[in-house]
Amino acid sequence: MTDKDKLRYKLDPEGFLREVSIMIHELLCLSNHTDGCGWYYEIENAKHDWDKPYHKEWRSQTKIHYIQMMSEKGISLEKLKTAINAVDYVNKLRGKLWGV
Numbered sequence: 804m805t806d807k808d809k810l811r812y813k814l815d816p817e818g819f820l821r822e823v824s825i826m827i828h829e830l831l832c833l834s835n836h837t838d839g840c841g842w843y844y845e846i847e848n849a850k851h852d853w854d855k856p857y858h859k860e861w862r863s864q865t866k867i868h869y870i871q872m873m874s875e876k877g878i879s880l881e882k883l884k885t886a887i888n889a890v891d892y893v894n895k896l897r898g899k900l901w902g903v
Contacts, residue, residue, distance in 0.1 A: 805879040812870070821853065823873075823880065824865040830887045832861075 804812065812819045834840035845855035852858060873883060 804873040804877065808873065808880050820862060820866055820870060821851065823869055823883075824858070824862045825851070826880075826884060827865050827869060827887075828861045830884065830891065 808819070828842055832840055832842065836843055841855070841857045842861070845852045845858050853862060869883065872878065873880070878886075
């Protein structure tokens, strides 16, 4: 994590964790959002309900995997987002080129 991210996490750990969880879900969730992932059903009036099961699970996994990795490896939130977007792009390209 950068010093800026560390400060944001220190000042508002829950807010930072929620922000990263939303980003991770948007970038990585491959489930069908009609009947496979209830994330969007847990948002009402543009407010995320972090007590609902899908939000709890994504928050938990984000804290375990991403916040810890960001801290240990010194990765900023922006670099994490860039890396995930790059992997997503390569996977889509691979699928177009080789039908995978």
